[in-house]
Amino acid sequence: MNISKEFSKNMSQDGSVVPVIKEEENSSFIEVYQENIPNEANGQDERTKIQLCWDNVSYVIDRKGEETQILKSISGKANPGELLVLMGSSGAGKTTLLNILAGRLKSSNNAKIIGKITANGTDIKDLDFGYYSAYVTQEDILLPNLTPRESLMFSSRLRMPGNYQEHVDRVNGIINDLRLVKCADNIIGSITKKGISGGERKRVCIGMELITDPIVLILDEPTSGLDSFTAEVVIDLLIEQAKKGRTVMSTIHQPSTSMFDKFDKLILLAEGHLVYQGRASESTKYFAKIGYECPKLMNPADYYMRLLHVVDRKHHTEEEHEKIEKIVSAYNSIEQNDGDYDKSKLEPLQTKHLASPTNFVTQFALLFRRAWINGRRDPLAGQLLFIEYIMMGVLIDLLCNNLAKNYNSSTTRTQTLFLCAAAVGFYSCQNAAMQFPSETPIFLKESKQRIYSTTSYYLAKSLADLPMQFLPNFLFCLIIYWAIPFNDYDASKFWIFYFLLTLLQINALGVGYVLGSCVKTETIALAITPVFLQPMMLWSGLFPHVDSYPAGFAWVQYFSVRFI
Ligand SMILES: Nc1ncnc2c1ncn2[C@@H]1O[C@H](COP(=O)(O)OP(=O)(O)OP(=O)(O)O)[C@@H](O)[C@H]1O
Numbered sequence: 001m002n003i004s005k006e007f008s009k010n011m012s013q014d015g016s017v018v019p020v021i022k023e024e025e026n027s028s029f030i031e032v033y034q035e036n037i038p039n040e041a042n043g044q045d046e047r048t049k050i051q052l053c054w055d056n057v058s059y060v061i062d063r064k065g066e067e068t069q070i071l072k073s074i075s076g077k078a079n080p081g082e083l084l085v086l087m088g089s090s091g092a093g094k095t096t097l098l099n100i101l102a103g104r105l106k107s108s109n110n111a112k113i114i115g116k117i118t119a120n121g122t123d124i125k126d127l128d129f130g131y132y133s134a135y136v137t138q139e140d141i142l143l144p145n146l147t148p149r150e151s152l153m154f155s156s157r158l159r160m161p162g163n164y165q166e167h168v169d170r171v172n173g174i175i176n177d178l179r180l181v182k183c184a185d186n187i188i189g190s191i192t193k194k195g196i197s198g199g200e201r202k203r204v205c206i207g208m209e210l211i212t213d214p215i216v217l218i219l220d221e222p223t224s225g226l227d228s229f230t231a232e233v234v235i236d237l238l239i240e241q242a243k244k245g246r247t248v249m250s251t252i253h254q255p256s257t258s259m260f261d262k263f264d265k266l267i268l269l270a271e272g273h274l275v276y277q278g279r280a281s282e283s284t285k286y287f288a289k290i291g292y293e294c295p296k297l298m299n300p301a302d303y304y305m306r307l308l309h310v311v312d313r314k315h316h317t318e319e320e321h322e323k324i325e326k327i328v329s330a331y332n333s334i335e336q337n338d339g340d341y342d343k344s345k346l347e348p349l350q351t352k353h354l355a356s357p358t359n360f361v362t363q364f365a366l367l368f369r370r371a372w373i374n375g376r377r378d379p380l381a382g383q384l385l386f387i388e389y390i391m392m393g394v395l396i397d398l399l400c401n402n403l404a405k406n407y408n409s410s411t412t413r414t415q416t417l418f419l420c421a422a423a424v425g426f427y428s429c430q431n432a433a434m435q436f437p438s439e440t441p442i443f444l445k446e447s448k449q450r451i452y453s454t455t456s457y458y459l460a461k462s463l464a465d466l467p468m469q470f471l472p473n474f475l476f477c478l479i480i481y482w483a484i485p486f487n488d489y490d491a492s493k494f495w496i497f498y499f500l501l502t503l504l505q506i507n508a509l510g511v512g513y514v515l516g517s518c519v520k521t522e523t524i525a526l527a528i529t530p531v532f533l534q535p536m537m538l539w540s541g542l543f544p545h546v547d548s549y550p551a552g553f554a555w556v557q558y559f560s561v562r563f564i
Pocket residue numbers: 061070088089090091092093094095096097111313
């Protein structure tokens with residue numbers, strides 16, 4: 001393992017590491033967690049600590065046969081009890097490095113990760129590293145209609161063992177730690193719906209990860225978009241977490257001088273190269289030594305950003321090229337040694353995969369309740385659906401009412417039924433397609449963490465939405481059936497009419513869910529729904545009739561949500 005002299009000579013010899021986990025061959029996650037409960041007697045948790053090391057890590061992507069090296073042989077380590085901050089100009093590779101270290105980025109056909117990453121000496125590829133670490137993404141991935149308390153509570157109940165009171169206590173502890181008491185019961189909100197502030201939202205995101213009491217906490221730009229005071233509150237929070245013995249790594253954009261002074265360790269990246277690794281407080285001395293002295297009254301973070309900035313990453317000017325070369329070779333010429341954290345205090349981690357703490361039924365029940373609350377607090381979508389159905393019902397009535405007086409023509413009957421089927425199919429499909437895109441990031445994040453199965457999520461989400469779908473359809477059928485004499489107003493036949501339209505609706509919802517889960521935004525979901533539905537209407541058998549299809553084309557009728 002190569003690390004810089006600057007870094008290693010300043011490493012603390014933390015004698016307070018007290019590893020606790022001693023897993024049996026077949027112990028479950030619940031048992032591991034219970035052994036892992038922190039004892040904060042001396043401010044430090046008496047539990048496993050993790051030192052994360054990375055050795056000559058490179059990331060190479062292949063773009064149309066042209067290889068680009070995003071990270072260039074980077075080595076380093078993050079120690080327990082310290083806040084390690086990654087900085088560098090935009091595009092330097094900070095997020096890429098964090099993603100690789102967190103095990104979120106894997107080698108693929110056109111992207112290769114080279115090098116080795118270990119946690120307490122074990123390759124993270126052999127570990128269920130997600131159970132030891134937590135990753136807070138740059139974007140706030142939260143359900144907008146829940147409160148911070150509800151979000152934390154669902155997260156705790158889905159991810160951790162324990163009875164209801166234990167979850168309540170854990171959530172209250174986190175709300176207090178993150179200073180969220182004032183806003184704990186307010187709606188989180190979104191861009192379009194005012195809720196808690198940006199800083200509070202960021203702290204909720206951090207809380208959602210702290211709920212599992214992770215040993216390694218990794219954050220991508222947790223302070224971006226926050227004012228300097230709120231940003232400092234977030235940094236203080238990270239320092240508190242580090243003081244508890246956690247290994248905390250974060251990228252930070254533009255820290256203020258007072259924030260910078262609080263960082264324990266600093267990693268600076270330039271164009272995928274490592275150009276500094278060591279104590280943040282020693283960095284100005286180091287750069288002065290290699291010929292880049294930070295002006296006395298200038299924020300060192302600002303100075304490094306300007307120093308390492310390049311205008312066009314693909315086409316460096318000669319001056320930029322020489323500067324980066326000089327800083328990189330100065331760093332590489334420093335004698336490397338391995339003296340650092342006392343490794344004898346680090347316990348090897350278990351390599352087997354750990355089971356989820358909740359079973360299918362619990363997952364379904366919690367996800368159903370979450371989806372139900374989130375859906376009911378966003379009445380607009382439901383109200384729109386009611387308006388659409390009632391409006392269409394009234395319009396069909398108006399159009400077909402006259403025909404009803406002489407309702408013997410089977411053509412008219414067929415056309416009216418087609419209009420009903422088209423309305424129900426279209427509205428249901430479009431509404432269902434709109435359900436998923438906004439929740440896709442939440443689902444992807446949670447399913448990557450293996451908090452629940454895809455089946456439990458899908459069932460809970462779609463069943464929680466069903467009442468809101470069925471009710472407007474029922475009103476639509478009431479309006480249509482009693483206005484148009486399909487069956488001489490035979491009341492018993494109404495239920496057959498309603499049942500058939502409900503079957504069609506369930507079909508359309510299924511198609512809508514598939515479409516919605518394939519796209520990233522609601523706008524795309526809205527745009528692609530007609531693309532799928534219109535051909536289905538075309539070969540529904542009405543225009544033209546199935547009997548008149550060209551030879552060999554009769555099979556297309558089976559790819560339609562057919563009602564007639
Ligand atoms: N899979 C990929 N395909 C193509 N380019 C990529 C890929 N992953 C990363 N990059 C490029 O690698 C560079 C580093 O990206 P990264 O997101 O790590 O930068 P960063 O330092 O976090 O920047 P910022 O501070 O702006 O978020 C960028 O130029 C990015 O476009």
